[in-house]
Amino acid sequence: MPTNKNELVLAAINIVKPTRGIKGHVISGxxxxxxxxxxxxxxxxxxxxxxxxxxxxxxxxxxxxxxxLFEKKYVNRDILILCDIxxxxxxxxxxxxxxxxLDVCYESLNDDGCIILKENFKxxxxxxxxxxxxxxxxxxxxxxxxxxxxxxxxHTEGNFLDIFWILTKEDxxxxxxxxxxxxxxxEEYRILKADVKxxxxxxxxxxxxxxxxxxxxxxxxxxxxxxxxxxxxxxxTNLHLQTVVRYRNNLVLVSPYCExxxxxxxxxxxxxxxxxxYRLANFHxxxxxxxxxxxxxxxxxxxxxSNYERxxxxxxxxxxxxxxxxxxxxxxxxxxxxxxxxxxxxxxRLFIKKEREIKExxxxxxFKDIVIERLTDMLSVKVKKIVDHETITFTHKxxxxxxxxxxxxxxxxxxxxxxxx
Numbered sequence: 001m002p003t004n005k006n007e008l009v010l011a012a013i014n015i016v017k018p019t020r021g022i023k024g025h026v027i028s029g030x031x032x033x034x035x036x037x038x039x040x041x042x043x044x045x046x047x048x049x050x051x052x053x054x055x056x057x058x059x060x061x062x063x064x065x066x067x068x069l070f071e072k073k074y075v076n077r078d079i080l081i082l083c084d085i086x087x088x089x090x091x092x093x094x095x096x097x098x099x100x101x102l103d104v105c106y107e108s109l110n111d112d113g114c115i116i117l118k119e120n121f122k123x124x125x126x127x128x129x130x131x132x133x134x135x136x137x138x139x140x141x142x143x144x145x146x147x148x149x150x151x152x153x154x155h156t157e158g159n160f161l162d163i164f165w166i167l168t169k170e171d172x173x174x175x176x177x178x179x180x181x182x183x184x185x186x187e188e189y190r191i192l193k194a195d196v197k198x199x200x201x202x203x204x205x206x207x208x209x210x211x212x213x214x215x216x217x218x219x220x221x222x223x224x225x226x227x228x229x230x231x232x233x234x235x236x237t238n239l240h241l242q243t244v245v246r247y248r249n250n251l252v253l254v255s256p257y258c259e260x261x262x263x264x265x266x267x268x269x270x271x272x273x274x275x276x277x278y279r280l281a282n283f284h285x286x287x288x289x290x291x292x293x294x295x296x297x298x299x300x301x302x303x304x305x306s307n308y309e310r311x312x313x314x315x316x317x318x319x320x321x322x323x324x325x326x327x328x329x330x331x332x333x334x335x336x337x338x339x340x341x342x343x344x345x346x347x348x349r350l351f352i353k354k355e356r357e358i359k360e361x362x363x364x365x366x367f368k369d370i371v372i373e374r375l376t377d378m379l380s381v382k383v384k385k386i387v388d389h390e391t392i393t394f395t396h397k398x399x400x401x402x403x404x405x406x407x408x409x410x411x412x413x414x415x416x417x418x419x420x421x
Contacts, residue, residue, distance in 0.1 A: 004152040004162070005038045008116050009045050011166050012079045014287075015114045015145060018050055021057025024079035027066055029088030030120075038062055038081070066096070075108050081116040086132060087124060098135040102167075106141040109169045115142060118150070118164035126266050129163065133262060133280075142167040147280035149265065154277070160269040210299070214378070215239045216246070221417065222295050222324050225249060229294040232318065235301030236260050241268070244275040252293075254279045254286070256304075288318035295324050302329040306351050308361055316365040319420040325367065327416040328375060331355045335410035344401055355414055367418030379413040380406050 002010070016022060026038050036044075039060045047055035061074070066085055068074065082101070089096040105115050117136070121129045133147065145166040153162035210218065215237065219225055227248035233240060236255040241264075244251050253276065255261055261280040268276060296315050305311050315325055332354045335341075345352060353361075355372065362370055383406070386399035405411040 002152065003033065003035060003041075004118075004150050005032055005036070005041050006045065007150055007152060008081050008083075008118060008164060009038065009042050010049075011146075011148070011164065012081060012114045012116050013042075013045060013049065015166060015168060016078055016112070018046070018054050018058070018078070021054060021059070022046075022078035023058070023076065024060040024081065025069075025074045025077050026060065026062045026081040026083065027069055027085065028062070028064055028083035029066070030084045032083060069108065070100075070104050072104075072108070076110055077108055077113060078110055079114050079116070080105050080108060081118070083118045084120055085117075087119045087121065087128075098132060099139060102136070102139045102141055106169055111169060111171075113169045115167040115169075116164055117167065118162070120153075120159070121161040121163060122159050122269075129161065129266065130259075130262050133165075133258060136165055136167070137258065141170055143170045143285070144282050145285055146282070147261070149277060149279075151277070154274050158272055158274075160265060160272070163265070210237060210239070212239060212242075215243075218299070218326065218328070218415070219243065219247070219297070221326060222297075224294045224322070224324055230292065231295040231297060232288065232293045233297045233299070235299045237299050240264075241271070241273065241276065244273060249275070249295075251276045252279060253277070254281045255301075256281060286314075288314050290317050291320050293318050293323060294320055296326070298325070298327040298329070300328055300330075302327055302358075303331075303350050303352050308351070308353060308358065309364075312361050312365045312367075316367065316420055321420055323420045325416075325418050325420075329358075329414060329416070331358065331412050331414045333376075333406075333409040333412040335405070335408045337410065341405065341410050344405075348398070348401070352411070355412070358414075358416060362416065362418050366420065368421045369417075369419045371415075371417040373415040374412060375415050376406060376411075376413045 012024065013022075024042060026032075032038060039062055042060035043055050043058065046058050060079075069080075074080070082105070085101065086096055086098060102115070109115070119129075119132065136142070137144065145168060147163060147165050149160060150162040150164060153159040225231065225247050229247070229249040231243075231249050231251045233251060233253045234255075236253070236257055240251060240253050243249070253261075253264070255278075258280060261278050265278050268278070296319060298315075302308070302311065319325065330350065330352050332352050359370060359372060379402070383399040383402045386396060387403050402411065406413075
């Protein structure tokens with residue numbers, strides 16, 4: 001099994017994807033463990049994945065002194081890996097400001113440089129993970145890619161709270177906006193970037209979920225969902241923990257919804273089910289591993305993705321041969337579209353395609369045995385129940401929006417299935 005050092009190095013170089021020699025630096029507030037040093041692992045992984053020339057011309061340095069970073073001793077770096085800096089500072093009662101830390105990283109990195117920020121929350125109050133994650137989301141200097149759990153810590157220590165973030169240096173067209181009035185900047189950023197920073201609180205549209213019977217009926221359609229099968233779920237459902245108990249499969253759950261992922265990680269740290277692994281991800285830039293999964297389940301989520309072609313290409317690549325994909329999503333119905341409908345779609349940041357367009361994209365990347373089924377009646381019952389019984393809240397307004405446009409046949413709810421053969 002790769003060590004925690006391998007996981008961090010691989011996460012960084014797979015974002016940078018070097019074609020030339022690169023420079024990196026690691027700063028750690030704690031010992032990174034026995035075995036090979038991170039400098040040696042860095043060169044080995046570059047050699048293995050990017051070739052001899054890149055490896056020979058690359059350099060990784062290591063220190064335990066965070067002050068040297070603030071003193072600008074490490075500049076023009078392509079990669080910075082920071083380990084347990086924030087949590088160690090809390091233990092020493094000398095907290096490091098997360099914004100200040102990301103600011104000095106920004107100044108130390110080359111354009112498109114990568115930051116890996118790892119923190120071990122095992123010994124801390126559960127609120128600290130949410131607090132630091134929120135600070136990272138709100139930093140305009142970095143582009144958020146993923147928040148991951150260290151698999152090595154899960155399998156060797158039963159520690160589900162060893163967490164790392166993958167960030168890259170934000171492009172200057174956004175960072176210069178700090179001169180703007182703050183709220184104007186945030187609104188422009190959210191509209192234009194529409195990544196995990198938007199998927200929280202009242203702005204999150206995803207409230208459609210399945211009851212137990214509906215959930216199992218959808219998953220039972222998979223041929224390959226058996227003990228030990230590797231399943232990727234893109235989008236959140238409440239029954240994901242029950243899924244690994246029922247089918248005894250392994251599950252990676254990817255979602256951009258900060259609160260639910262953080263809460264799930266904290267819960268599973270107590271439950272200790274190492275068959276399930278959580279990833280908070282910006283789906284617009286996220287790439288899945290190649291030939292890795294037996295199944296991909298995408299419940300009610302595809303309609304948030306601005307680039308369907310990229311998603312299907314990634315999904316097809318991530319599946320093993322014989323692998324299956326199952327999707328439920330909103331699609332455009334045959335209703336007469338108007339400016340009001342178009343405005344509501346943009347307001348809720350939905351990217352809705354026609355059924356035939358989605359089928360063609362699935363066929364174009366190589367999916368076979370495609371099955372399509374309308375589930376609009378099921379969704380209609382759910383949203384009408386919310387409209388009739390929920391008090392006037394943002395959720396009620398979203399349900400009313402869906403209810404109106406389902407009835408006018410502007411929106412349908414469709415199940416898609418395909419196989420990689």
